[in-house]
Amino acid sequence: SRGINAEYGALELDERCSAAHHWKAVLSNACSGSAGLKNQFKNLETMRYHLEQAIELDPTDTDSMTLLGAWHMELLELSWVQRNFISLFCTFPNCSYEQALELFLRAEQLAPAVSLSNSYLTGKACFRLGRKTEAKRFLEQALDCHAVTKEDQIVLEEAKRFYNSSF
Numbered sequence: 090s091r092g093i094n095a096e097y098g099a100l101e102l103d104e105r106c107s108a109a110h111h112w113k114a115v116l117s118n119a120c121s122g123s124a125g126l127k128n129q130f131k132n133l134e135t136m137r138y139h140l141e142q143a144i145e146l147d148p149t150d151t152d153s154m155t156l157l158g159a160w161h162m163e164l165l166e167l168s169w170v171q172r173n174f175i176s177l178f179c180t181f182p183n184c185s186y187e188q189a190l191e192l193f194l195r196a197e198q199l200a201p202a203v204s205l206s207n208s209y210l211t212g213k214a215c216f217r218l219g220r221k222t223e224a225k226r227f228l229e230q231a232l233d234c235h236a237v238t239k240e241d242q243i244v245l246e247e248a249k250r251f252y253n254s255s256f
Contacts, residue, residue, distance in 0.1 A: 107147035114139035114156065130178045136160060137182060151196035155207045158196070161189035162210060165217075190214040197227075205234040205241050209248040216255055228252045 103109065114136045137160060143153040161184040167175070175181055193211040202208060212227030228248060236242040 105146055107143045107150055110139040110143040110146065111150065111153045114143065130175045133179070133182050149199055151200045151204065151207070154192045154196040155204060155210065158189040158192035158210055158214070161185065162214065186214050186217045190218060202230055205231055205236070206244050208234065209244055213251060225256055
């Protein structure tokens, strides 16, 4: 709650602050999960808006690029039933693997092989688009990364599973 209040305050003070938009997206997403499914679905466009604003205000914000790309990927990988359920509460957001890949590649261009998550998601998006050679290269890049945090370890395990089931 304190974090969200701080981000609202930061945006009120300066709507041109990229970091405030980034954290508004992250925190609103985290809090919407505890507010029920309907609010979580309605928050999808809010999260997208703030990540897009963060990137527009800071075109070098690779974290927001990766998060927005992940936003696309997560929605695209929902089942037909889940998509239709979301549509009961709001219009299903426009998203694509192409848009996700563009964001991941921009982040990769700015910070090559720095982010385990970005390398994994770039490979996964390439695979979904039938670009298997590129997918393999990015997934192997992810597998060469060292897990520093607990989150990194989870992503590394996901990357291993995806690589082993795909190649």
